[in-house]
Amino acid sequence: MLTDFLETTGFAQMTAGNAVMICIGLVFVGLAIVKDYEPLLLVPIGMGIVIGNIPSIAGMSSSVYSQGGIVVEDGRVQTETATVIDAEGREREVERVRWVPGSVLAYLYFGVTQGIFPPLIFLGIGAMTDFSTMLSNPRLVLLGAAAQVGIFLTLIGALALGFTPAEAGAIGIIGGADGPTAIFLSSKLAPHLIGAIAIAAYSYMALVPVIQPPIMRLLTTREERLIHMAPPREVSKRERIIFPIAAFLICTLIAPGAIVLLGMLFFGNLLKESGVTERLARTSRTALIDIVTILLGLTVGASTQAQTFLRRESLLIFGLGAVSFAVATAGGVLFAKFMNLFLREKINPLIGAAGVSAVPDSARVVQMIGQQEDPHNFLLMHAMAPNVSGVIGSAVAAGVLWSVLVH
Amino acid sequence: MLTDFLETTGFAQMTAGNAVMICIGLVFVGLAIVKDYEPLLLVPIGMGIVIGNIPSIAGMSSSVYSQGGIVVEDGRVQTETATVIDAEGREREVERVRWVPGSVLAYLYFGVTQGIFPPLIFLGIGAMTDFSTMLSNPRLVLLGAAAQVGIFLTLIGALALGFTPAEAGAIGIIGGADGPTAIFLSSKLAPHLIGAIAIAAYSYMALVPVIQPPIMRLLTTREERLIHMAPPREVSKRERIIFPIAAFLICTLIAPGAIVLLGMLFFGNLLKESGVTERLARTSRTALIDIVTILLGLTVGASTQAQTFLRRESLLIFGLGAVSFAVATAGGVLFAKFMNLFLREKINPLIGAAGVSAVPDSARVVQMIGQQEDPHNFLLMHAMAPNVSGVIGSAVAAGVLWSVLVH
Amino acid sequence: MLTDFLETTGFAQMTAGNAVMICIGLVFVGLAIVKDYEPLLLVPIGMGIVIGNIPSIAGMSSSVYSQGGIVVEDGRVQTETATVIDAEGREREVERVRWVPGSVLAYLYFGVTQGIFPPLIFLGIGAMTDFSTMLSNPRLVLLGAAAQVGIFLTLIGALALGFTPAEAGAIGIIGGADGPTAIFLSSKLAPHLIGAIAIAAYSYMALVPVIQPPIMRLLTTREERLIHMAPPREVSKRERIIFPIAAFLICTLIAPGAIVLLGMLFFGNLLKESGVTERLARTSRTALIDIVTILLGLTVGASTQAQTFLRRESLLIFGLGAVSFAVATAGGVLFAKFMNLFLREKINPLIGAAGVSAVPDSARVVQMIGQQEDPHNFLLMHAMAPNVSGVIGSAVAAGVLWSVLVH
Amino acid sequence: MPLVLDLHRVLEHDGLEIAVTGMLIVFAVLALVSGFIALLPRALARLEAVLPAPHDAHAPRPPSAAAGDEVELLAAVAFCLHLEIERGRREH
Amino acid sequence: MPLVLDLHRVLEHDGLEIAVTGMLIVFAVLALVSGFIALLPRALARLEAVLPAPHDAHAPRPPSAAAGDEVELLAAVAFCLHLEIERGRREH
Amino acid sequence: MPLVLDLHRVLEHDGLEIAVTGMLIVFAVLALVSGFIALLPRALARLEAVLPAPHDAHAPRPPSAAAGDEVELLAAVAFCLHLEIERGRREH
Ligand code: NA
Ligand code: NA
């Protein structure tokens, strides 16, 4: 019996791939703790990777892929007769469908595969986002559009590398620098790649302070980086209330594929700004988003079992993701320089880099690079405008890709 | 491609009905913000109406009605063969049922259609309700019974207008002035009317300060409105602990249809009063009720797509709902006057109007009308007794209607 | 009609068994409030027992066992044609599977039967547990192993009494003194016994201050009870961060059946200790664990309908559970005495009793008994080490039993 | 389509009976609740002699002065219920 | 397996067209949003003359004073509903 | 029905074997955990010489100063991935 049992242990079933993945999970946790890179996501994902790569026992799998379901044999749903106790406490024979239960992680992972968690996270993000800076400087909104070029160039790259159009769209969205959007779109277009795409998206979001600065310095002159911008005007309560509703209508009447993501984002923001639903906004941006973040991070991490994750595609996806982030950053910066050709009040082109989203890390990077040139230049607030418009931009891009690429 | 895409946009598919509904949604949000009418429900419902009326694309619907499910053709469940990766990471062919995923809002709406959200809201309401005033003045409990006459007269009206008995029962419950009860009963008796009934119930609850005052003034004399009532006695901790359990037993042994609603209401109250489960009570009346309110409001709103909502029945339901509220108010006031025929210590008949529930708005209306006659008359606390007993009363009525009208 | 209705009331359908169960529920609530025994669980379970034993009406059952599901007749899934409104608002005929909805409590009970709630509770427990004392005194970990002897001796007893091996394993785990672990394992090995096993486990956990002291006094001398222990050393932040990950790997590589329970426990602890995910830890140990505790307690209580619960097996399970707790306590105490044969710095054998888990009640009992001999002996902190290692020990035991006993 | 109130439909579907039964049950339930909470302080006061008080700062107060009123109201409700039940039985 | 960039595949699957369309739409949407929020303060300033400032939720308010407004709104909603239903009927 | 303890059933279902195995595994696991946490402080003390103390999340940090570290880590991850895939390919 002891030997029998020992054969079922993880040590006996462990593959080299599992060990590699567990190390990657530990690196994620380490980066989060030591470097403070997106810890709210890297810690759950990292621990998820560790959990998902402990080999489990056949018949009692804990994998997110052990979904359970109705038993089918020879093209026919299998049924069975069972004895149940009815409302009056009498035993009764009933016929029912034969059914295999799923694992706990598979039940939780349902929120990922069906795209339920990302909109709930957007609800919380909406309830914590202040759109004031953007409202006070509307032209900066366009920078959030320009940075989405990373999405579409990556799509082309992915097609060229042999991915199907649907897969290419899901991979491209990594360049949107928005974890929930990436997970939502890949759940619709390429469910088998959710793990790799989500991990890539969150990894690069965590690595924004590493990826963006060289590109930003390369594409700007010292003079440009020294540009100071006028402080934003104050925005009235009315504007802040009307904005989420109007923006929702504009975005989704054109790109209905973004209804759920943007509906939740702007609904959360309305809860925050209305002034009469503060308790709902507070719960959205605390308990609700925390619970969903924990479950999403853990199960996405656990979906990276070596057997499904350590494939050539994952490596390609990571490569394309890096390109995507770089292109998006360049797109934002260059478009800011292009706008400066026409504007009297010049924009500091560094803030274009914040258009990739990765809220609020990329805005912080802008602030840092700006201060390296001039310690009295405070760009953070200005960078928040392209930063939040980049969230809207990538959700719209996701909506477009969904409607164009779904068969 | 651009033209193809443009044909899928909301602008192209929008109907006049959708536009009308979006305007109604905006009115809801506006009333909540400007007039502070039940904002915790009208903001989510209003935004939900807007979201539900953006036309979505065939094959990628975001509607609450896109439920997904097992594919059936020619009376036979369809199956398919798929390649999955098993616990040991080996690819394996499995037969499984063919299945179409639902939309995110449809998954969330499941909590409405299956009646899961209303009891959870009742749990939170129980954990925030103080039954002390009612315990200190037991005869006021009967006012909460009298006001339920609106439910049953409306049922008769709905039958006369051609609704089926089950539909009539669900419509009648609008007069219970209790959103969760109305949604729970209509999910059991008339699922196709949930949207209209819920919107009517919450609209009239929001409009309590408009509907009730004229009726209250019409049915009472100035002398009656001036009646002062003795301050309620203090209630011991023991009474407050015993009450929820005893009341649960009394109510559900007679009306078992109310087990879930009243079970949760009194369970929440027990958590609050027991003195040893304060952390559970606090979570019930904050995070839990907030999360459920957000999801319920949003999806109920989104269920009012013009195509399913703009029908003759909805107009009739709104009309019946108005009658129902008026009759309920009159019932409470007149029964208070009737009770005064027998009582030595007179009741101020205004507080009968609080028996409709609509906690705590109708109690506030009583206070306001009372103070218009005599600024030193504080009826709020007295009105809370019929107010909370009205909640119990309509849950009992819902239980009775469920058991009588379910086929 | 009234007489018809009266026949459906609870009074008419009530059995003596239901009345007995309702009284038991009231005793649970009373013990929780008056004696403060595990109130966070006994109040929900007690109220659940009351709710579950109000007879409900056929066709509108509120029982946790009214699961709903696909309709099968003559070995064939039944289908139906229904009129639905599609995304464009047009009525359309669709074929679909015939389906009976479940009761609200049955939907909530799904989290129990599928073992989803216990790991979520472990997440919260992990986020509130401080492993420092254990880290500072590693040899006390073994006491948490010794106390699991109750599990395995009870398993033998249950086999001898005629239970199947799977049932015997689920019953044995009562001796683990850990509610979530007991529910998780019985959901996997003996779903029909979940109610009895959960109630027994929580009852005895509540009764720890009654069961343990006599055994502890019987097995120790006055001199032993007077042993003082050196204060624990301070533990570095690094140790506290590394511990949950390393312990998870050690435990689950040997006993993969514990992946989900221990994964969540140590994940929660990592969220707490990492220092960068405090908001996730806070939500895990407040809103999340509270919500799950409410739903788990209530539905487990409601699963004890007299008709399924008042059987000979339940009585046997309660008897075996008592033996199990007693044996576990004795095991912990005796093993501490055995360790003292080899140790220079003696352990106070009372703290062995805390190895049963029942966190933190059994550690408090140790403190109390210790102070009865010497008011200056503070054993609480020392007792926390075997206490938390007992949680790990019983989760490992559950993992082993699951893999050995699942067919 | 004009609004037509078809009262025949009401009778056909037992509308009146449902309404009357429903109101009676709601009244009966709430009357019982009312009676229970009217009697509760007295019952607790009697128990006080037998059992110790729970660790509670608030001292129990004497029951409501107007308790007699509820008993009268309760009696009236009970009488209505009784009549209705008799009627129902005669019909069957 | 070497990394091969097959640009033919891109054209075959309308990659360029999708990319260009996508960027255009993203720009169009955000340009509209940008325009809207640029015009919003001016539009609100003009409305200011017509309508009163938004109600402050914390200020005391006389609940029934403005009762007329809601009745009008409700009437408007009912009227819209009515018109829409009539229109729908005429079309069938 | 009398309480009968049928010890034959225990042996028949490997009850003793399961119990002994189970206790052994529980002890083995917790002994390993115990050993690990006994050794951990010493292991960390040795590492201390090599690596700096853990980063304090609240202290200001120069975001790009340590950029080299991550690049190395990423490179390491990519290299592992590559090796693993190559290995996998060779096996097929
Ligand atoms: Na973006
Ligand atoms: Na009511």
Ligand code: NA
């Ligand atoms: Na234990």
